[in-house]
Amino acid sequence: MSKYLLFFVTIFLVCSPLYSQDLEEMEILSREEWQAQPAKEGMKWHIPRYITIHHTGTNQNPNRSAAEKLQALQRFSYTEGVLGDGVTPKKPWPDVPYHYYITVDGIVVEGREIQYQGDSNTDYDLNGHALIVVEGNFNKEEVKDIQYEKLEQLVFALAKKYKITAEGITGHKDQAETTCPGENLDILIPQLWEKVEDLENSRVKIGAEQLFSPEYLNLIKGKCVGLVTNHTGLLPDGTHLIDLLNDHKDVKLTLLFGPEHGLRGEEDTHVADGVDKKTGLPIISLYGKVRKPTKEMLKKVDVLVFDIQDIGARYYTYIKTMLNVLEAAAEEGVPYIILDRPNPITGTYVDGPMGKPLESASGIGNIPIAHGMTVGELAKMFNGERKEKGLPAAKLTVIPLKNYERDQWYDHTGLPWVKPSPNMLNLKTAILYPAACLLEGTNYSEARGTMEPFEVLGAPWVDGEKLAEKLNSYNLQGLKFQPKTFVPDSIVDGIKIYPPKFMGEKVEGVEIIITDRDKLESAKAGVYILHALLELYPDKFEWRNARMDGLLGTTNVREKLQAGVSPEQIVREWDEAEDSFRKEREKYLLY
Secondary structure, eight states: HHHHHHHHHHHHHHHHHHGGGGGSSSSSTTTTTTTTOOOOOOOOOOOOOOEEEEEEOOOOOSSSSSSHHHHHHHHHHEEEEEESSSSSEEEOSEEEEEEEEOOTTTTEEEEEEBBOOOOOOOOOOOOEEEEEESSTTTTSSSOOOHHHHHHHHHHHHHHHHHHHHGGGGGEETTTTOOOTTTTHHHHHHHHHHHHHHHGGSSOOOOOGGTTTTTTTTTTTTTEEEEEOOOOTOOOOSOOBBHHHHHHHHTTTTEEEETTTTTTTTHHHHHHOOEETTTTTTEEESSSSSSSSOOHHHHOSSSEEEOOOOOSSSSSSSSSHHHHHHHHHHHHHHHOOEEEEOTTTTTTSSBBBBOOOOTTTTTTBBOOOOOOOOOOOHHHHHHHHHHHTTTTTOOOOOOOOOOOOOOOOOGTTTTTTOSSSSSTSSSSSHHHHHHGGGGGGGBSSOOOTSSTTTTTEEETTTTTTTHHHHHHTOOTTTTTTEOOOOOOOSSTTEEEEEEEOOOTTOOOEEEEESSOTTTTTTHHHHHHHHHHHHHHHOTTTTTTTTTHHHHHTTHHHHHHHHTTTTTTTHHTHHHHHHHHHHHHHHHOOOOO
């Protein structure tokens, strides 16, 4: 290759929109544009983590429009019968099975909405798979240049948006017994891997990954370390920070401090002290009789390190533990290091009443339900508030994230999800937690004791159809509701939990469906849910006043709902305080 041609190719690869375009910027024929019918019931919400490529298995047809093809595919999806071979049975699907369809002339079409699992007539787990189908029978036909170009562009955009690695891009035949996507398309998939490998370097790097770098190692080198962590204190490769610190020749790990749910995340009540079986180190519970390290404890350490994954809601107790430790560190003059991690529900979402401070004695930590900050940013703010109040401030160091943007959801970070507590099973749970957790302040179930905690709600006396109709009448952005029956148990995902409401009983209620998480205001939705239950079942509804007021940090919401004030008026009253909080937090933001 001549140096002039090489120069041209390099410029093309750098400048071509194929390698920089975001999914939102692509020209995609939408469901509305091809006049899709509404999907039927039965779809499952998921988070894309892989890309799986199919072919239609039918001959390319340039004579029908993209809209006609998708309409025909949707009609076929609804039916029960046999596939094109005339033999293989086909079950009905609730919608087009694929998320994207690429026509013979290179038109990219939106199929099933990507937040829902696709469908296949083969046997493989579709959870997390973004399905792309390319028009043609590629056991016989060749892939058109325009089709491959659009496929490459779409795969790159999906990989960029959802942090999908090259290893996560496969053909249908890699997942199930089939010849799909045909040998002439399958042979091109390795070329797609090459295009996305550079994206992997853009994964968010957490604070713990940088602790042992030359820039920060001096903070712990030669020191006795007290580590506040739990089972989420993992690096992306699965190594626990406890083991890294314990095995490091220049560090002496002295004490382990555990928050609510314990060091291993398997407790659902108050947690006792103990001993770590692997290292033999003492574990001090900060969710029992002791909530902050004592002076005697801190005599054994030279520096405190905090590494726990939060979920972005004020009533998730890990940030209160972080604040308690900060207070102890400030009082005893012990340096305090926060290893930052992402806010799973984004660093932009702020929502809810301001309520009383997390640390009411000192007045520190007055934040709304959804604060839109990382733990590191909160630590800086809490420490700043101490200074403003004339209280001793901690010698605080926040080791920040790299490659992190405030508007990223957790599934955009490229980091593995480790459930932060027994009932926080996935990102969807975390997104809905600010809303559904408020039911803990009532006699209604928030579906603890099921595999869908905080995603489902109800009580044995509820009519699911009526409740769904009432909640849907509010037209809440980003949400819809559908009837759901569930039976709470005392075991969730193999872990024994605190006995849930209505354990072993058939509970009628609704499932909360996320239709657009970027528009969803979860904390506000919680007020509408409470209002609907009060309206429909006034004689059955019971407040658990202390719990409700503790969650919200105020009696205002409960009292106004009970007095008949509309949810619209209640949430509107939060606006001024939310705006003030956004301005106040600006000086502490790191990203």
